[in-house]
Amino acid sequence: MSTQTNSPVNQSLAEALSRSKQEPAWLTAFRTEAVEAAQTLEWPKPEKMNIARWNLDLFGQYKASDKVAEIAALPEAIRELVAESSANLLVQHNSGVVLTQLSEELRSKGVIFTDLETAVREHEELVKPHLFNTINKNENKLTALHAALWSGGVFVYVPKNVEVELPLQALLYSDDAEATFAPHILIVADNHSRVTYVDHVITNFGEGAAASIHQSIVEVVVKPGAQVQFATIHQLGETVSDLTLRRAVIENDGRIEWIVGDLQDGNILSDTLSLLKGNGSTSDAKVISIGSGSQKMSLTTQAVHFGKSSDSNMVTRAVMKEQGTAIINGITKIEKGATKANGVQTEKVLMLSPQARGDANPILLIDEDDVTAGHAASVGQVNPEQIYYLMSRGISRQEAERLIIHGFLTPVVSEIPIEAVRGRLHKLLERKLGS
Known part of the structure; x- marks a missing residue:
């Protein structure tokens, strides 16, 4: 089936989309509430970048995809992108997930690795408390529209004290510029668990493709003592505007590692935020990007410290070619009471063209005296x-x-x-x- 989702989005359309997926009543209501909120909210306003000038109303159509039982049944263009060591793999093709596979060893330990649409129906008790909990659907127009229109997506749950040795891998692939491409990723790592998740987000539309958007939200819940490593590579075409928000909540002695490769050819809004709620919580974020042509890129990395002795480190490196523009924001916020917190950030931009532009903006917001914080930024040839x-x-x-x-x-x-x-x-x- 196909469900039209071109702007303006309305409540009846979101409700029809939800019912077509046999979602529970609470999620149907959630989607329709998000549509209503989107009518009065504004697009995000990142520092020095007006994304409202981008064509952001290209939601496309929700297009169901045929599921396959094994990698060999995937289209050749997708098979070529699947790593050889893919025992634990999820593949989304346009609007829906077509393949999920998880080793019996991990299943026996209680690990869940599936598409979010299935998880909502089969693991409601794990999904409902965390879905849109690290980010408010009413934060801005982007979050509200994503809450209304997300499809496919990824859900990961790792039980207490379980360590996943091999990475969980996802390939999020679109070859139809008219299809909705809006995966939502939710990862929950329970107490003292450990997991590595890696995804590759790619479009392959060919020449003459119409303009489109990829909108995605990532939520990571790191319970006490848990460790999550999240690595992602984005490779989208020049006609695609990539709008991706990543959020993590880290509890006592938990750790999140972000590794982000923003290597697409179109405009980019990339915002990665760690909320260090727990004492002894840690966040490490590394971001690389290469800008070319007339690309506009807004790359923001943030860490907000609430817990005592919490620690954050952020490194962003960008290379700019031709007439590309990059606005790189590093924001470290240490709240009152977060004593002994430590926040360090570095933003570096390497310019390969006199016409390219790169702005590095390190920002420290400190509301506590007994802390350590530092930053470094450079832009040069x-x-x-x-x-x-x-x-x-x-x-x-x-x-x-x-x-x-x-x-x-x-x-x-x-x-x-x-x-x-x-x-x-x-x-x-x-x-x-x-x-």
Whole structure:
């Protein structure tokens, strides 16, 4: 079936969408309430970037996808993107998830790895308390519309004291510019559990594709003593505006690691926030991006400290080519009472063109005295002395620049937890850098 979701979105449409998926009554009501809220809310207003000028009303159509039982039954274009070590895998094709597979070992331990649409029906007691709990659906127009229109998506639950040794992998793929592409990702790591989740978000529309949007929200719940590593690579076409919000709540002695590769060709709104609620909670965020053409990119990384002795570290590195524009915001907020908290952030932009623009904005908001906080930011071109040194060793200028750029990005790239994904990321870097 197909359900039209072009703007303006109305309540009857959201209700019909929910009922077509056989969702529980509370979720149907939630979607219709979100539509009503969206009518009066405004789009997000990131620092120095007016995304309201982007064409954001291209919601497309919800298009059901045929499920498959094994990787071999996936379309060839999707199979080529699946890593060889994919024992635990989820694939979303356009609006719906078509494949999920999880090892029997993890099933026997109580691990859940499935699409969010199924989880809502079969694991309501785990989903309902956490869905849109780390982020308010009424925060802005984007969050409200996503709450009304999300489809497919991912749900991960790791029980107490369970450690998932192999990463859980998701491929979120769209090859139809008219299809709604709005996955919602919800990860819940119970007390003293550990899990690594990796996804690859990609569009493949071909030449002449119509403009479209990818809207996504990620929610991660890190219970006391749990550890979550979340790695994501975005590779979307130049006609796609990527709107992605990531939120994590970390309780006592919990830890979240964000690894974000924003390597798409279209406009980007990327906002990653860690809420350090618990004492001894930790957040580590690494973001890389390469801007080219006339791309507009708003990359924001945030950490808000509530817990005592909480710790956050944020590193963002961007390379800008041609006429690309990047606004990079790092925000560390330490609330009153978060004694012994430590927040450090670094934003660096490497410019490869005089027409490119990169702004690095480190922001510290400190409401407590007994804390440690620091920041560093730089925007500059490739160092000519480094170029000269490498060329004096017989290396060409082009190769020297390539080596310097890769060295600039390596601190983030090396953190990707799967070798096959690291290799794919290297290929994407080469493509975007024109090497």
